[in-house]
Amino acid sequence: MNIRNVDVLIVGGGPAGLAAAAELHRQGVTDILICEREKQPGGILRQCIHDGFGLTRFGESMSGPEYADRFIREVKEAGIPLITNASVTDITKDRLVTVVTPEGLLKVQARAVVLAMGCRERTRGALAIPGERPAGVYTAGVAQAYMNLYNRMPAKEAVILGSGDIGMIMARRLTLEGVKVKAVYEIMPYAAGLPRNVEQCLNDYGIPLYLSHTVTEIHGDHRLTAVTVSAVDEHLKPIPGTEEKIPCDTLILSVGLLPENELSLGAGVTLDPRTRGAEVSEYYETDVPGIFSAGNVLHVHDLVDFVSMEAEKLARSVTRYLADGLPACGIAVTCDRSVNHTVPMRLSGTEDVMLSLRVSRPGRDVTVRVTQGGREVAAKKMKKALPAEMIQLVLKAEKITGTEDLEVTVS
Amino acid sequence: MGVLYDAIVIGGGVVGSAIARELTRYRLNCAVLEKNADVCYETSGRNTGVCHGGFAYDIGSLKGRFCVEGNRLMGDLADELGFSFERCGKVLVGFTEWDYNRLLEVIKQGEALGATGLRMIDKEELHRLIPAVEGEFAMLSENSGIIDPFGLTIAYAENAAENGCRYFLDHEVTAIAREGENWKITAGGEEFVTRWVINAAGLSCGKISEMLGIPGYRMIYSKDDYIILDERMGKLVPMPIYTVPSNLYMGIHVTRTTDGNVLLGPSAEDTMNNSWYGVEQKNIDMLYDEAMKIWPHVKRGDYIRTYSGILPKWTDENGRIQDFKIEILDDIAPHAVNLVGIESPGLTASTPIARYVLELMKAREDLQENPDFNPVRQASVRFAKLPEEEQARLIEEDPNWGELVCRCQKVTKAEILRAIHNPLGVNTMVGVKYRTRAMMGRCQGGYCQMRIEQMLEEELGLAPEEVDFNRRNAPALFGKVRDDA
Incomplete structure (x- = not known):
């Protein structure tokens, strides 16, 4: 060859x-x-x-x-x-x-x-949502591809699990094509996607968003017939007695x-x-x-x-x-639990770098702080920090000295 | 009157299709009536896929006899029929003195049944065989293995079809009547007349048995939930890992499929419902906890999906599970072979069961051998498993081999096309999945299912709403968004 x-x-x-x-x-x-x-x-x-x-x-x-x-x-x-x-x-x-x-x-x-x-x-199987395995369980991207690339209708009456951006955009898209979108359920106490999508895709179309709720069972042995949703507690565990069975033919996942x-x-x-x-x-x-x-x-x-x-x-x-x-990049960027992740993870310390990160949970009036051996390298004050939004800040080369790790925290 | 069949098999699962294949060795006009849109949609496709060694059954039982025989045959069968099979061995791991003594009994029982290659191994040997396992010692069954259950069932069915057996999918049997010397069977709104009828209906064996006029089988069903893990974990499970069995229950096991996925299960719960396949949260949690005791490598991030299967069992009046029942009651139901309670190890034992059925028939009628019978089925080619030179050659021959439709499993357009034009006429999306592994990977069809749906429409001339996902009347879609301009 x-x-x-x-x-x-x-x-x-x-x-x-x-x-x-x-x-x-x-x-x-x-x-x-x-x-x-x-x-x-x-x-x-x-x-x-x-x-x-x-x-x-x-x-x-x-x-x-x-x-x-x-x-x-x-x-x-x-x-x-x-x-x-x-x-x-x-x-x-x-x-x-x-x-x-x-x-x-x-x-x-x-x-x-x-x-x-x-x-x-992420799929239904990865979440291990209990219940039967009927036709009509689609990830938001698959539903989007069927509609926008293949001209195929994936739903008539849909429930959406997860408030990721594609899920919310699909809530609007389905509604515009005559599908009844009954509700969006989100297991976390806040929306996963961008605030502008909550406004423009759900609120503007009267689609309810239920926070701290999840799908606990899928019904149907041919096409999907219903899903059971439950409220969850602060450990994200379903609360017994809160189950509600919602008839629909499609479950869209944006998880x-x-x-x-x-x-x-x-x-x-x-x-x-x-x-x-x-x-x-x-x-x-x-x-x-x-x-x-x-x-x-x-x-x-x-x-x-x-x-x-x-x-x-x-x-x-x-x-x-x-x-x-x-140049060699021997300075590690570490973070505590307040930060979901940072990119990049290693620096050379020889030039200015844009650090991208996401917070673990929503916060108000928070400061993103980057330190090295206790010294502040960079800080960014924010009125509002959401896991849905990527935060970026510049690390100046002159502030980074030696090869000690950098630490990123949000407080 | 239309066609008079010599033999009709009710149920196209692994046992029904094995019987169909054995029937085509003789000059018999035969057919299979299958209620589903495919042949492995119930128990045959929903199990652990283990080729059992034959040590876990009562001495003198058909289960034990056919399992040992089926185990011996499996390698040759795999060569003839072209399905995946690995004789990888299997261990039953133990921790306590009670476990040790119980395993010694299991070996004794297995040897009495004719099983070979059973021995105790110490901790050191156990961890040499399976570094990732927990356990102080184990019983090794060298001859146990793993089978692709979809592959086996489809191979039997396709080989039977290639040898002249007709498959009627979506034909659920609703009535059976004796008509002179023949049987009249109503299925899928059509009538079939046959001299012989064989009840291989699996989960519906009790119902069909009654239709044949043989009442009185008490059925109970065992529902088994499973979790499937990512195939990258397969290397940590070189062979199935079981715990020490009690007399009634095999325990939770950790097994590997022939494609490398790891299976955790089964949950094993008795039920009277033979059609509800829902997986329950409590079982998902329990399987995780139990599997971690013998194989502490389960991570939520490796979950691919869950599934469940149901085993048909018949019991005596005290609820004791009975042996396979394979009978011809000449007085009550002549020329009807009745198979009841064919549960595990039905997959392993399928060909011996089928041959036994033929023995029962031959004791009552001379059967002429079919000189044209061809036991060999061309295995479907799996592009991803071929050496590069071979891949390059195939693409040169037909560019469809160079178009990957499913990225996770690296399934090519050529393979999808072959699956769509299968000899049984299966036309569901899951039918393509069972035949190619497309949509079985970690993205679960996120990338390829639209293409497969589109190919089913184009190749078979179906409208969008006519493409079924798994069962008949389980549409994947509701037509078009816009009419074509």
Whole structure:
């Protein structure tokens, strides 16, 4: 089998992969190959026909396909090779990549590999929701794909479990197509998705949101006939006696996204237990030299704008890596329970770094504090901090000294 | 009058389909009536998939005899029929002196049944075989193994169909009557006339038995809930791990499927309901706790899904579970082979059971061998398991091999197409899943199910609302969002 050589192989032609490719090209790296498993590039944006994309990156509101199209056009105009219908099935730690395509099995040796596979949805099985297994249990993304890409109606009367952004957007989308969305149930005492989606997708359409509630049983031996919902206590355990059986034909799940890192694991990349994405340096390099990761495969983002911007930063790092290598990153970033996760997890201490993080629970008038050996490196005061929103702050290089760990807390 | 069949099998599960395959060894015009849209939708597809060693049954029982025989046959059967089978062995782990003595009894019982390769192993050997297990000692059954239960059932059915047996899916039997020298069976609104009838209805065996005029079987059902874990955990379960059995119950076990997933279960609860497959929270919690005692590696993050299965058992008036019943009552129901209470180890014992059925028939009628019978079925090709050179060759032959439809299990379009055009005419989404493993991975069809639905529409000319998820009248979708422009 012939082995093709490239400077950079990008796994995934979604928002992260496209933005990385475009920026690499601007930086003068042109020997690139993007492998996209779908028939068209664009990733999950293709099915996101609602608007609100691009406000941060481009200062205007676009639909998902419009947002993707900006990058697709740039990639095409730059003549960056992009193969679709091409599934990467293996990456070695030496960056030999196997790609399955209808044109044949490709072997590509890359100097750098960019992991941009995005994320997948948590399923009913992963939650182990009790009950029967009828037709009509869909994740929000699957329901969205059926409606927006395949012109297929997944529901007539739906209940939604989980108040993730896609779940709320689907509540509105289903309602607009005549589906009766009975309610959204959220196990936590606060909404999982963005406040603007609670307003624009639920409140504006009169769809009730029940906090501290979950689905405790699924009914139906053919198509789904009903779900039982229960209130939960402060330990998230269902409270006996609060069960209510709600007739419906569809249960839509919006219960979390998981970075899709099976290929990364195969390449020997260490994952962070908090993000479930790769453990990366400030240059978005994983612990396997030459393998980089950005976007939702690294950590789940709230806005695609940040995905693109992260991938663009990654591209600049890859450019440096190819030209003259990257500084060592020996300073670990740690956090306590008040912080859900941070990215990156290792720093060089030689240059300013943007730290991304999410809080573990909602808070008011909180301060995000980054310290090193008790000294404050950076702090950000916030009127409101929500787990649904990514927080970013800049760490100045001159404030970081020695190799001691940095600690991130929210109080 | 329409066709006169020589033999009709009621129930296309693993036992019914094994019988159908044995029938096609003879010059018999035969058919299978299956109430579901596929052949492994009840007990045959909802179990642990263990090829039992044959030591857990009463001495002199058919269960013991057929299990030992079926275990011996399984390797050859797998070669002929092309389903996944591994003779990986199995352990029963113990902790106490009582456990030790009980295991010695199990060995003695197994040897009396004709099982071989049974021996006690010490802690050191146990942990050499399975580093991740708990236990002070164990009984090793070298000949036990694991089977792909969907693969086995489908292989029997497809081989039977290829050898001329007709499969009528969605044909639930609603009435049986004696008509002269023949049986008239009403199923799915159609009438079938046959000289022989074989009751292999599994969970409905009691009901069919009564329709044949053989009343009096007390049925009880054992419902088993299971948890399935991610296939990356499979390497920690090189062989099934059981606890020490009591006389009545095998205990919670931790097993591996032939595809590497880990199974925790069963919960084993007696019920009178033979059709409710709901998994209960209390069982999910219990399975976690019990499995952790022998295999402390269960993590919630590795849950893929849960499922449940039901075993049909018949009991005496004191509630004691009885042996397999396989009978012909010439006076009451001539030319009717009645199988009752075919529960575990039915999967392992399926071919010996089928051969016994044929023996009973041959004792009453000369059967002519079918010279055209072909025992070999072409195994379906699993792209993901092939060496790269072979993968490259297939793609060159047909580009559909180069299009991955299911990312988790790496199932290609070519495999999905073969499954859609299966010889039984199964046309559900779960039918594709059972035949290819698409949608069985960690994303549970999040990536591929839309494509599979679309391919079912296109390949079979179905409207969107006609594509059923698992059972007939279980639509996946409600038509289109917009009419096509």
